[in-house]
Amino acid sequence: MSKLLNFPAGPAGRLEGAIRLFDGGDRSLALYLEFKEIAQQGVAEAWFYLACMYEDGSNGQLRDLEKALHCYENAINEIGLVEAMLGAARIYYSRGQAGRRAECLSNGIRLLPKGRRW
Structure with a gap:
């Protein structure tokens, strides 16, 4: 079990619980720390x-766009x-780096499942 929040044991269960709270509007520091710990345990989606x-x-x-981009x-x-990829493209666009934005967008489109549209 997480020390900060009461999620199921294991990174996958913790990630699912954290996502549910984030999508529900939780903007607490405790939730940030939970995602950080999950990411450090190797769960890339965090x-x-x-x-x-x-x-x-x-x-x-x-607000820190360098950390966000990282x-x-x-x-x-x-x-x-x-x-x-879309998030990174948004940051590159805001910086006027159109080439990097286009690269992120084209990579993202290429990875979409066949037949899926925006």
């Missing part, structure tokens, strides 16, 4: 949620998470 927190400046974190890139490199 990096995506950490990136969202850094990009938005939520869950007790200051977290998105971890999720991309570890599991090719399409949502992380």
Whole structure:
């Protein structure tokens, strides 16, 4: 069991519980710490949620696009998470780095399951 929040044991169960709270609007520091611990245990999808927190400046974190980009890139490199590619593309776009944005978007589109549309 997590020390901070009452989630099922094991990284997968903890991730599922943390996602449910995040999607429900929980923006607590405890939830940030939970995602951080899960990511450090090797669950790549947790990096995506950490990136969202850094990009938005939520869950007790200051808005930090460098940290957000680092977290998105971890999720991309570890599991090719399409949502992380889109998040990274959004940051590159805001910086005027159109080439990097296009690269992220084309990689994300290429990884979408066949027949899936935006």
